[in-house]
Amino acid sequence: MIRIFIDYLLPIFYFKCMTKNREKLLMILNANKVPMNASLIYEDTKDSFDLATIYRGLNYLETNNYVSSFVFDCKESGVQRYFTIKEESHKHYMHCEKCHTFTAIPLCPLKNALSDIEEEYGFIVDEHYLTLRGICRHCAETTL
Amino acid sequence: MIRIFIDYLLPIFYFKCMTKNREKLLMILNANKVPMNASLIYEDTKDSFDLATIYRGLNYLETNNYVSSFVFDCKESGVQRYFTIKEESHKHYMHCEKCHTFTAIPLCPLKNALSDIEEEYGFIVDEHYLTLRGICRHCAETTL
DNA sequence: TATTTTTTGCAAATGATTCGCATTTTTATT
DNA sequence: AATAAAAATGCGAATCATTTGCAAAAAATA
Ligand SMILES: [Mn+2]
Ligand SMILES: [Mn+2]
Ligand SMILES: [Zn+2]
Ligand SMILES: [Zn+2]
Numbered sequence A, B: 001m002i003r004i005f006i007d008y009l010l011p012i013f014y015f016k017c018m019t020k021n022r023e024k025l026l027m028i029l030n031a032n033k034v035p036m037n038a039s040l041i042y043e044d045t046k047d048s049f050d051l052a053t054i055y056r057g058l059n060y061l062e063t064n065n066y067v068s069s070f071v072f073d074c075k076e077s078g079v080q081r082y083f084t085i086k087e088e089s090h091k092h093y094m095h096c097e098k099c100h101t102f103t104a105i106p107l108c109p110l111k112n113a114l115s116d117i118e119e120e121y122g123f124i125v126d127e128h129y130l131t132l133r134g135i136c137r138h139c140a141e142t143t144l
Numbered sequence C: 001t002a003t004t005t006t007t008t009g010c011a012a013a014t015g016a017t018t019c020g021c022a023t024t025t026t027t028a029t030t
Numbered sequence D: 001a002a003t004a005a006a007a008a009t010g011c012g013a014a015t016c017a018t019t020t021g022c023a024a025a026a027a028a029t030a
Helices: A020-032 A038-044 A051-063 A111-121 A137-141 B020-032 B038-044 B051-063 B111-121 B137-141
Strands: A067-074 A078-085 A092-096 A102-105 A124-135 B067-074 B078-085 B092-096 B102-105 B124-135
Touching: A020 A038, A020 A051, A020 A067, A020 A078, A038 A051, A038 A078, A051 A067, A051 A078, A067 A124, A067 B067, A078 B078, A102 B111, A111 A124, A111 B102, B020 B038, B020 B051, B020 B067, B020 B078, B038 B051, B038 B078, B051 B067, B051 B078, B067 B124, B111 B124
Parallel strands: A092 A124, B092 B124
Antiparallel strands: A067 A078, A092 A102, A124 B124, B067 B078, B092 B102
């Protein structure tokens, strides 16, 4: 299997503890570039490995900073955790409730806002979660 | 039971279909002013009514626009849905991972950003979810 | 008051995620 | 390479928030 990864996003000891399964998970997330949940990944890798292994693998990858995740309540498939490869900058997403896909918002619209809030409320912000829900351009055009 | 509600936040036919239980849910949410999940409310109303009724009541109140909700993954209590009374303007919250409470962010820091995104990506934004996770002022001061 | 509709309590079902444990694979040590 | 120790996997069972079926209770309507 060919290992294609962008250096800067990988911890130094990449090959340490990187099993075939974990690597496959990374490949899938890297190939799709959109947030995927466990069952979506399971589809992608059918009969290749177990769902529990996928969950365990994703958790491992997250605690070791290869991927990050968020929970989202899709009107079609309910509340699930979605995973993405960690990139240079963190990302937020818009979710279309017609085609149920995620689209990345290239730059975080909260840059200044967060430091303002920290200053004003003395709250130390470790993480922030932002998701938009609506109708994507494509679905808006093809008026179903 | 005394009915204290702020007019503007209540649909016109407030008393229609407003059962004792649903009213109690509103009272609790209105009294606490912070996002509460079903079990939290259940504590508050112990032996008064059933957990399933709480869920059903909250769902009713949400579809009828009395309350709104979001899912949040608290490091202590996991992924749960939190409900708040609907106020004039929608609200976002900071969650402290030391005392596990929510604090409202009085004004939404996404005002302009959203219309920019709609314009740039042709995505129609129906809802947006923003939550901050960190350490609140109080917990930061009392260095545990 | 009688009839219809809605809500409730309780128990059982659901669905995403986790966990226990025996087995297999990987890593470290002779 | 062979052996011993450690970590990962598959499978099934457990967990936990939330939902649902159903019969009884309450509320709305006639
Ligand atoms: Mn969706
Ligand atoms: Mn918490
Ligand atoms: Zn779409
Ligand atoms: Zn705190």
